[in-house]
Amino acid sequence: MIVRISAEGQYDLADSLHERLNDLDDAVVAAVEAADEAAFHAAFEELLRFVRSEGRRHDGDDLAESDFILPPADLSFQEAGR
DSSP, X not given: OEEEETTTEEEEOOGGGHHHHHHHHHHHHHHHXXXXXXXXXXXXXXXXXXXXXXXXXXXXXXXXXXXEEEOOTTOOHHHHHO
16 A cells, blocks of 8 residues: 655555554544644644555655555644644
């Protein structure tokens, strides 16, 4: 699967990591819904770390369609809540 981190690039992740990616994304959403800013930052950073460390970065010229699109790394808690 292809995951895009907005304003950063695309990463290829093995399909076997789909469930883990969803779990990490769910943790981010739960933190926002709980209005827990500290948990949001921890969960979002873990999600980005996971994609960067488990994925293989695409070349900048590759325009493949992304299966998942994540917000940019500098997403604020207030922006996430919107």
